Amino acid sequence: MITLFRPRGVSRTILLLLFHCLLPGFRDPVLADIPETLCPDNGSHATNSAYQDNLNELTSSMQTNASFSKFFEDSSGNYPNKVYGRYMCLDYVSHSTCRTCIAKGWEDLLKLCPNKTEAVVWEESCQLRISGQEFFGRLTEGNKNQFNPENISDPGKFGLVVNETLSFLAREAALDSPGTHYATKEKNFELGTNMTLYALAQCADLTADDCRKCLQEAIRNVRDCCYFSKGARVLSPSCYLRYELYGFMGPVEMSGKADQKKKSGKQWLIEVLAILSLCLAAISLCSWLFFVIVKRKKDLADRQGRPLLTSDSAHGILPFRFTRGNTLTEIQDHPYFDMRCILAATDNFSETLKLGQGGFGPVYKGILSDGRVVAVKRLESWSEKGSEEFRNEVLLIMKLQHKNLVRLLGFCAEREEKLLVYEYMPNRSLDVFLFDAQRRIELSWSRRLNIIIGIARGMLYLHEDSRQRIIFRDLKASNVLLDRFMNPKISDFGLARIFAGTENEANTATLVGTYGYMAPEYAMEGLYSIKSDVYSFGVLLLEIITGERNAGFWQSRRAPSLLAYAWQLWNEGRAMELMDPLLHNKCCPEELMKCVHVGLLCVQEDAFDRPTMSAVNVMLKRDAVILRQPLKPAFSAGRFTHQSKGGVDDDDCSVNGLTVSTVAPR
Structure with missing residues (x-):
């Protein structure tokens, strides 16, 4: 008989707590070969360094979260002393057990891997990892094997049972939701006597394919070292695999231990009925408290007229x-x-x-x-x-x-x-990286391209794919947040407008938005449409490529605006010079040229000439698209010191007279 266990949620938590209270004899076994560590020689840090300060802050954050969450990732500090950290408790343990394990894990990590910038420690029911390089969502090699020295009498048959069970778990865990890839299984089999194999598999925040790869490699490790052992586990920085001949996965399964006396059916029935009674009583109490609180809120609202x-x-x-x-x-x-x-x-x-x-x-x-x-x-x-x-x-x-x-x-x-x-977006907003000379180095070309494409997809959804057409009106670097994988998410919809039916544009007497990103027809006439957002996207795209702000660009003495500078280099056939020097030519020239081309098409002065976001997405994703030549951008007026060599003529400057006093900046 094969049974798949997926204990989850409030009901599972309540049952585990009740079993811990009612059956104190059930406890997780403690093995002598824990803790296990991996301390690669990838670098070290001084005791009183900025890296150590960031590590201390990360330690505090993780220990705080361990009281509420069994899986947590975070980072602390800035490049080059930024520290990334993660802990993962096994899904079957309680929050209190997780918290205790994390506290012990930090002690062992600091003691066994002193001053290391890269370290992993495995405790009985949790794993901790720190690194100076981002590893979130990435498959990492470096497995550790542990096995029971006692062997089985028929290793051939037992090995088949182990392999079948673990292979099943690898498939099931990979199908589970990302960040909680977890599955357990118990299998009854005959080997002289009736026996039960208990097994568990769990992955970190991996994709389904990477989770499966990690567990399959762990299974290969088991085949090579210990399929004939009565128990084994494989400890990987990215996954966890274990099997035993006793129920190690929580209070209920622990009754399978050799030294645990079997309970009669009547005893089990009494205990189950007692648990159900306690659960019903708890539910009744919570329901009563809920309705009492709601009634009090209603009475208070009625009295105050709120x-x-x-x-x-x-x-x-x-x-x-x-x-x-x-x-x-x-x-x-x-x-x-x-x-x-x-x-x-x-x-x-x-x-x-x-x-x-x-x-x-x-x-x-x-x-x-x-x-x-x-x-x-x-x-x-x-x-x-x-x-x-x-x-x-x-x-x-x-x-x-x-x-x-x-x-x-x-x-x-x-x-x-x-x-x-x-x-929560742990990497905050795009401008935090893009306009900081030190942090901008973390924005590789592949990341910048991913951010550009992600923003374009988000804007396409607002313009065409959502239930109502939405004009964002304030697209800029500070309104693009970055998740832990540096994927972009558009935020701050306070200035957005819904367009009904076939409506395509509107007028406003009050200008809202941000200087440097506003389309000329909006700044001068209060006219906004989806093409206004396209203009803002074009400005932002050129900022991402160059690492320069459009507003205040005149201070560089190269041109009155970033758009004017890009137009000048484009006409002179020197568009590659727009590349951020921090990229050190580590980008694909064809991709960069295409992005510059698309950016200039988006910022053309006449809104009619600008492409839609649908067309922008096609241009960015397809290589074989032929792009038409852009027309002159709408330049924002500003101070400009004429350069005698290679500068921009005054005639190239737009007569757009927008000033910051015209806008309501955010």
Whole structure:
């Protein structure tokens, strides 16, 4: 009989806790060959160095998160002293066991791999890894094998059982959700007597293919060293594989230990009934408390005359109502975060957790009670535009689902506070890297190209693929966030506009946006359309290629703007000189030239001549596309010192008279 175990979620957690409480004799075995370490000779750091300071900060972050999450990745510091770290607890252990294991793991890692910039340590139920190089989501080699010295009586037959079971697990774990590739299995077989093989496989944050490759290599290690052993495990920096002849995967399976007395069917029935009774009692208590809290909130809202926040379903989804002028807006089926939860997550909006300051308020890093790391945008209560932006962002983002758009996890609206809770982007925004001479070196050409294509896909979704056509109106480097793999996600929809039906453009008397990214027809006439976003994308594309800001480019004394400089080099056949010097010619010339070409097509002065984002995506992804020659860009006016050699003539400067006082900068 083959049974696949996938214990997960609240029910599994409750059962494990109850078993630990009711059956204290069940405990995970502790093997003598733990801890196991891998300390490659890839470099070392001084005790009082900046690397050590970053490592200490990372240690604190990981130990804090171990109380809530069994898998966590983070980084600390800046290049070249940036430290990347990850811990992974085995899925069957409790959070308290995970926390204890992580604390012990850090002690052993520092003791057994002192001053190493690259190290891995495996404890009984967890793994820790640090590195000066990013390894998140990447398959890493370097397995360690451990095996039981006791051999089986019939290694040939036993080896077939082990191989079949582990191969099955490799397939099942690879099919599990990314970041939690986990599967267990127990198989009954005959080998003189009835026996049961218990096995477990788990991968880190790998793709399904890489998870399968890692586990298959581990299985090959088992075949080579120890398929005839009564138990073995393979410890890899990227995955974990183990099998035993006793249930090592938690309290329930531990009854299979040789020294554990078998319980009668009546005893098991009594214990199961006791557990079910406790679960029902806990559910009843939680339900009673839930309805009491909801009733109190309703009574309080009625007394104070404030908008009502009430329960909408058994899933904890809350509808949100607020009034703006004479308009009542309802937002349903979207997670609502209690203010106390937000305050606890952000340590009362501590300055040490502040990620940045936007035009409508600061953004803070927060850690929720379930271990999720989030970014909390706190809209300024004094801002007249705060309510408008809050309304726009909640209404828009809750309808948008795309891998290149930042995900809104929920919101909070209590008293004067208006808060938006987003997924946390550990690498913050693109401008943090792009316009910093030291950090920009982390943006290789392949990463820059991936960022350009990702932004283009996100903008295409907004313009054509979402349920409603959306004009973003504020595309710039600071509104592009980067996840841990440096993938781009467009954020900050406070200035976005929905276009209904066949509407293609609109006028506004109030200009909003950012100097340097605004299309000329928008800056001069208040006319905006999807082609306005295309212009902003073209500016951003050229900034990504060069590592230079469009605004303030005149200070370099080369041209009045980045666009003017790019146009000059293009006409002179020297467009390759636009390449950021930090790339050191490590990019494909054909790819760079195509990106420059596309960028210049996007920033043409006449909106009609600019391509759509659909056409931009085709041009970026296909090699055989013939691109038409770009026309003169719309240059932003600014100070410019004429150069006697190789400079731009005054005639090349546009008469566009936009100044920063015309705009409402963010």
